[in-house]
Amino acid sequence: MIEVTTALDRGLYALFSRHADRARHSRDRSRYRGAALDIGFDTFLARLYGLSWAGALCVGWLAVVVVLTLPPETVDALGRTAYAVTPGVSHVPTPSVPRPYAAVGVACLVGALTKRGVVRAGGVYLRWRADARRAAIKRTLPGAVRYLRALADGSDDRHAMLRKVARQGAYGETSAAFERVLEKAALTGSLDTALRSVARETPSRELLAPFLLKFREHASQGSDALQGYLQMESRMLSHQQSRSRERAGDFLELLAELFIVLLVLPALLIIIVTVMSVLAPGLSRPTTLPGQPTVRALLVYGSAAFVLLVGFCTAFLVTQLRPPNHAPTYERPGGTATLTTALTNPASAAVVFLPIAFVGTAGLWTLGEQPLNAFLLGYAAYGFPVGLVALRRARRDDAKDREIRDFVHAVAGHVSLGKPFGEAVETVAREVDFGPLQRDVDDLAFTLGLTTGGDDGDARGEALNRFVERVGTPLADQTVGLVTGAMDVGSDAETTFETLQTEVGALYHTRKKLRSELLIYVAVGWTTALLVVGIVVAVNVYVLEGFAQLSTVSQTTGVAIDPDAVDLERDSWRFYLVTQSTMLACGWFAGTASRGRYEALLHSAALVVVCYVVFAGAGMI
Secondary structure: OOHHHHHHHHHHHHHHHHHHHHHHHHHHHHHHHHHOOOOOOOHHHHHHHHHHHHHHHHHHHHHHHHHHHHHHHHHHHHHHHHHHHHOOOOOOOOOOOHHHHHHHHHHHHHHHHHHHHHHHHHHHHHHHHHHHHHHHHHHHHHHHHOOOOOOOOOOOOOOHHHHHOOOOOOHHHHHHHHHHHHHHHHHHHHHHHHHHHHHHHHOOOHHHHHHHHHHHHHHHHHHHHHHHHHHHHHHHHHHHHHHHHHHHHHHHHHHHHHHHHHHHHHHHHHHHHHHHHHHHHHHHHHHHOOOOOOOOHHHHHHHHHHHHHHHHHHHHHHHHHHOOOOOOOOOOOOOOOHHHHOOOOOHHHHHHHHHHHHHHHHHHOOOOOOOHHHHHHHHHHHHHHHHHHHHHHHHHHHHHHHHHHHHHHHHHHHHHOOHHHHHHHHHHHHHHHOOOHHHHHHHHHHHHHHOOOOOOOHHHHHHHHHHHHHHHHHHHHHHHHHHHHHHHHOOOOOHHEEEEEEEHHHHHHHHHHHHHHHOOOOOOHHHHHHHHHHHHHHHHHHHHHHHHHHHHHHHHHHHOOOOOOHHHHHHHHHHHHHHHHHHHHHHHHHHHHHOOOHHHHHHHHHHHHHHHHHHHHHOOO
16 A cells, blocks of 8 residues: 555656646645645645546536436526526527537536635645644643743753653643754754744744744853743743633634524524415425425425534534633543443443443334434433533542642642652641542552652652543643653752642633633523423424414315415424424533533433423423
């Protein structure tokens, strides 16, 4: 496969590499430097042009087949329409074009548009990658600068400081940028040259590029100048991060308002179409599509699909707008550990409860439940346990985060009195009860106590890394990991813990504030869902039954109303279908805004059950 790919690349490069030097791709080259792809720009562009030609040929051939297979009346009608809407030719006699020539003309047109669209899409892809890296750097640079500030207290070795940050996975794209600095420094033999090079290439022109250049400048002036700069820069970046979070919150508020409109409108549309079908018989006429569905049926099923699409897209946008460390990520252990951790790890629960849900769905179907209800109840049987495990784990993690803050303050107090770090941890573990964090603190104290004084650098670093893994929360990863690198490079323990207290306090406060803000959107999702349920049930009970009685009376009075326009059982089921789609979409939105995809399963499953209970209790399904 590698040889085939290499040969293909060589062929594409020979055919299309000349395009890389053209002026129209200068912007793409600039975006490419910020996208950080693993292949060269010439190779990327050659592949893109090869793909564009392949797409043009495929779409052109498809256009020829479609034009040649369409009925003559349809082709003539399309030709007349195109001729009529083309400016400047309406007074020219209509030409008679043989169908093969028309097919070739259409194929050339759509093929050229496809080729151009693929090339433009490649440029858009580069821009999206660069924008994503820029946003990731914007989120992680403030924390990385605070880490550098702590490191600078004990070392003026710029290589060591950058290497410590590069090894911290919590800083994401910023760590990757520092890693590229170190790689270029190893190749060129000059860290200053590497800093300038990465500053030119990074997509974060307004944040990371000036920081790298100023870091280089202040580091050459001495450790005091570097410490002062990092302290000032950390404050400025934190302030900018707060403003960015406020702007994201404003956009999220606008997104929530748009979400309500897009979710309520389809339900209202179906209600209006159902009522209008009594007075407009054309809505109940079958179409020429396979199965001959009516126009009203197409609107119903199209609205259900539209609602699901809106829910998925909105949940995705919420995920992008929300800070990535707000929703924890869980890794599923392999082997039998998946079963043993099913009640504590949502990733394990998502695997363990999946076959159970399949069995439940099949059982309901076998017992005579309608396929849609069997699927929805099976989805609820899957979403409830997985979501509850995630909720339980999240509450435990929140409790640990509260205790981490107290743990850091307690250890910092003992360190400020002159106690070594290991002894301070042992004292705190013995004298203070940290609730759900106590076992992790005891393990840390025991591990540190295995070494002399608990202050051996390597052993201390391993013990703290193990502590962070056992706690398993983003806050622990962002804060406690700072101690390891800072003390390894010789930073003063008291200064390190002063920085750590500030860091953990700010992060915890930010997380709590963000949590309270996002709970508003959980309420928005639930309120929208319950509002749609109430409207649909009220219309079904009062309006549809009234029209059904009116159509019955019209048969004896001679009023021109289609007696088949309203079918209570059929229309109630269609209302139920659209309403359940709304429940899924609202649940995805609310759960994703709360804590992520696992809680989205819980909220959507709960709303599905609520809708089923209401409709079944009212005798509508």
